[in-house]
Amino acid sequence: MTTPSLIEELVAALGADAVRSGDAIDARYQADWSGTAPVLPLALLRPASTEQVAAALRICHTHRVPVVPQGGMTGLAGGAVPQLDGVALSLERMNAIERVDAAAATITVQAGATLQAVQEAALAQGLLFGVDLGARGTCQIGGNLATNAGGNGVVQYGMAREQVLGLEVVLADGTVLPMLRPMLKNNTGYDLKHWFIGSEGTLGIITRAVLVLRPAPRARVSTLVALPDYASAIRLLRRLQARFPGALAAFELMWDDFFSTSLRWSQMASPLSQAYPFQVLAEVTGHVEADLAEALQNTLGEAMEDGSVLDAVVAQSQAQARALWRIREATAEFPTHLAPINFDISLPLDQIDAFAEECVQALTARWPTQRSFRFGHLGDGNLHLTTDARSLAGGISLAEAEHAVEEIVYGLLAQRGGSVSAEHGIGLHKKPYLHVSRTPAELAAMRAIKQALDPLNLLNPGKVFDLHPFATKATP
Amino acid sequence: MTTPSLIEELVAALGADAVRSGDAIDARYQADWSGTAPVLPLALLRPASTEQVAAALRICHTHRVPVVPQGGMTGLAGGAVPQLDGVALSLERMNAIERVDAAAATITVQAGATLQAVQEAALAQGLLFGVDLGARGTCQIGGNLATNAGGNGVVQYGMAREQVLGLEVVLADGTVLPMLRPMLKNNTGYDLKHWFIGSEGTLGIITRAVLVLRPAPRARVSTLVALPDYASAIRLLRRLQARFPGALAAFELMWDDFFSTSLRWSQMASPLSQAYPFQVLAEVTGHVEADLAEALQNTLGEAMEDGSVLDAVVAQSQAQARALWRIREATAEFPTHLAPINFDISLPLDQIDAFAEECVQALTARWPTQRSFRFGHLGDGNLHLTTDARSLAGGISLAEAEHAVEEIVYGLLAQRGGSVSAEHGIGLHKKPYLHVSRTPAELAAMRAIKQALDPLNLLNPGKVFDLHPFATKATP
Known part of the structure; x- marks a missing residue:
C-alpha cells in the first residue's frame, strides 16, 4: 500500500x-x-x-x-x-578514496570503494592496507568491515576490525554517528565502532571509515615446507613467529588430500621430492630479500635437524613464489572440478587436525566414496574443509547433500566448541547453525542489542539471527 | 530497608x-x-x-x-x-592463572590476577603479554580489560582490546556470558566481548579472559634522539616503523620543558651534547642485539644526513638503556615535585604539537607563572600534558585550579575533535567532559545499549555517563 x-x-x-x-x-x-x-x-x-x-x-x-x-x-x-x-x-556510488595521510599512516574512504582501490591508494604512498582477499577487485570496504573480513593478512595484521580507527555509521532511523576520529587511542565511553564491525548490516550502515595503514614491506620470501605431522606444523608456526616477530605474513596448511589434488589439477610436478602428510606454505616479510631468505633458510635448517621439518623449498624469485602460491590457490578451481560444500571453521589450534580427521572419518562412514579436501589459514586457527557433493553416493540433490554434510560437520564441531564461521559471517546460510557457536545467553544479549539500536527491526532483518527466538530453529 | x-x-x-x-x-x-x-x-x-x-x-x-x-x-x-x-x-580473590598454552600462545586467567602475574606466567614460557603499565604489580587484568588499558606496549601490540581472544562476563541480572573461546577468528554474530572491553564495568563484570601471547623478543635496543622540530619526530616515527616493521616497541616524545626538568630532578647530565627542542626515546625489538643496534645506528645515520635528526645516543647495554628510560619515567615523581594537573589526550598525529603549544600559550596568558610539561606516547597519538597547580598565581585551591585548567585545555581540544581520554577512561572525573569527544547521537546510542543490557542501571551507575541525559552537565 x-x-x-x-x-x-x-x-x-x-x-x-x-x-x-x-x-x-x-x-x-x-x-x-x-x-x-x-x-x-x-x-x-x-x-x-x-x-x-x-x-x-x-x-x-x-x-x-x-x-x-x-x-x-x-x-x-x-x-x-x-x-x-x-x-x-x-553503497557503490560512495566509492571515493577521500584522503591518504602518509604522515599519519591513515586512509579515509567511502564505504563503496573496492578493497583493491583502497590497497592501491595506500601502495601509491608506500603503505599497505592490512586486509586482502581473493574478491579484492569487486568487494567493497564497507562490506569488508560489516562482515569483519579475514583473508590473507590476518596472521600478520589481524582481522578487518583491527584496521579500523574510525567509522561513520547511519542507524535505522537515519541518525548519523560521526565516529570518523583517526586516533589510535580513544577511551571515551563505549567504543561504538566495534558494535557495527562484524554485525553484517543489522545494526547500522557503514558509510565512511578511517583505516590504519602500515609500511609496505620491502621484501617477501615464500617457502613450501613438508611436515611429518600436525604437531610439527604448530611448532613451525611458533618457530617462525619467534624468529620473524610481526613478520610472518602467511602460514597456510595443506593436508595431502588437498595438496596432491591441486598438483594433479594443474599438472604441476611437486616442488618437493616426495609425498608428505602435511605441507605448509609460509611467507615472511622484511627489509632486504637476501637477508630474509638466508634467515629463513637457517630457521628451516634448524627445524630439519630436530626432525620437525622433513623438506623445504625457499622461493628464489617472485616467479618461484607465485608458482608455490598457485598450489594453494587451487581453491578457486573447486567449482570447475567439484560440486563443493565448503566450510569456514575455526577451532582451538590444538584441535584442528583431530577435528578434521574426525570429519573425514564420519563422512567416509556415511559415504564410503566421499572426497574431502583439507586446508586452512593455520596461523589464524581457521580450517577450510571442502567436500565434493558429487562424491556422495545415493543420488541425493546438492541441497540435500549440503544439509547432510553440514549436520555431520557441525555436530562434531559443537562437541569441541568451535566456530561455524571463522571469516565468512552468518548471513542467511549459517543462521540455522549459529547456536552451535553461541550460547542462548549470548544470543539473548545480541537480540537485546539489536532491539536497542533497531527497535523496528528494519535493518537487514532476518540476517544473522531472527529477532524472535521462536522463529529460529532450535536444533540443526 | x-x-x-x-x-x-x-x-x-x-x-x-x-x-x-x-x-x-x-x-x-x-x-x-x-x-x-x-x-x-x-x-x-x-x-x-x-x-x-x-x-x-x-x-x-x-x-x-x-x-x-x-x-x-x-x-x-x-x-x-x-x-x-x-x-x-x-575480583581480588579470583586471581588464578588458569592455563598457559604455549603451543597456542594463549593464557587463560581470572580477572583478579595482577597484570604482573600475567606477564610473568607468560614469560616463564618464553612468551610476552602485550600490555604493560606502571601499576603492573597492583592493577588487575579485569580492570585493564574493563578500561581497555593502554600503556607502554600500544605502539607495537595495540590496546588491551587487541590482546583479547575470549571473555567470561556476568551481566547485571547474574546471567553468565561464557565467551571464553580461544579462536582468533570467530565471526558468529556480534562480537560481544568488544561491548564489554572499555565499558568500565557499566555493562557487565569481566570474570575470566583468554588472552593472546606473543613471542618474547630476544633483543631490545633503546635510543635517545634529538630533533629540530615536531614534523621531524613524525618522520622519524615512520622511518623506524618502515625499517623495523612490527618491532618498534616505544616512541616517546619529550618536549624540552619535560626533558630538562627531568634531568634537573635526577641531577643527571644530559646524554646529548646540548639542549634541543624535542627528544624521542625509542625502542626496537629483534633477534640479535648487535645486528639490531647496527641497523638502528644506520637508520639514525640516514636521518642525520637529511637533517631530520640532530643527535642520537644508542644504548650499548641494558644499564645504559635503563638510564635513558629513567628520564622518561620522571613522571612518577610529579607528585613529589609538583601539584600535578594531568591530561591524557589524543589527537590526530599532525595536530599534537600545535595543540600542545596552544595550551601552553593559553595557560600562560591566564597565569604568566604557569609551568607545564609536555610528553607523550607519540607512536599512539597520545599527549600527556601536566600543569603544576602551584605555579598558578591567585591563591586558588587545587580543585579550582584543576577546573580552570581543564576548561582551557578541553575547550581547545573540542575545537580539534580530540579525545579527553586516550587511555585512562572516563569514570567520574571526565564525565563532565565526555561530550567534548562524543556527539549527542553517540551518547544516545551508548545510553540505549546501557539500558538494553542493564535496564535497572545497577552496574557501576553514574560512571562514564548518567543514564538520563538531563542529569548530565550540558556544557563544561
Missing part, C-alpha cells in the same frame, strides 16, 4: 537516478556469491552521500520498510541478499 | 568471609589512585568464583542495589570508587 508513496519520497530525496525498481534492477543486486536464490527487492537505492543514506533510512523508517545494505555482493553467506518487501541500498 | 536481608542473603550465598561491612572494609576499597574522596559502600563482596559473582549479582538485582566492580584500584578516573547505597565487588 505504501509503495507508491515510498518510491516517490525516495526519488524526491535521492533523485531519480538513485532509485530503481522492477526490471531496472540488474541481477547482480539480487544475489551474492553464495548461491542463494535471487530476490527482487521493492526498489534499489544508490545514494551518493551520507546525507542521502540518512534520508533514505529516515523515509524507510517512516514507512516501516526493511533496508538491506549492499557492498560488492561477494559474500558467501547470503548476508546482502535483498528481500521482497524491502529495499536494497547499494 | 533491604540492607539486613541483602547482607544475610549475600552471606548465605558467598560465605561470611566474602562479605564485609562497616569498619571491616579497608580504606583501599574506598578510593582509587585518582584522588577521589573515599566512599564507604553498603558492603564489600569478595567472591571466589564466577558462580559467586553471578549469585551476588542476582541477589543485588533482586534488591535493586547498585554494584561497583573493583580491580586493583589503580585507576585514575574514579571509575571503581564505590557508592554509599551500593555494594563494591572486588
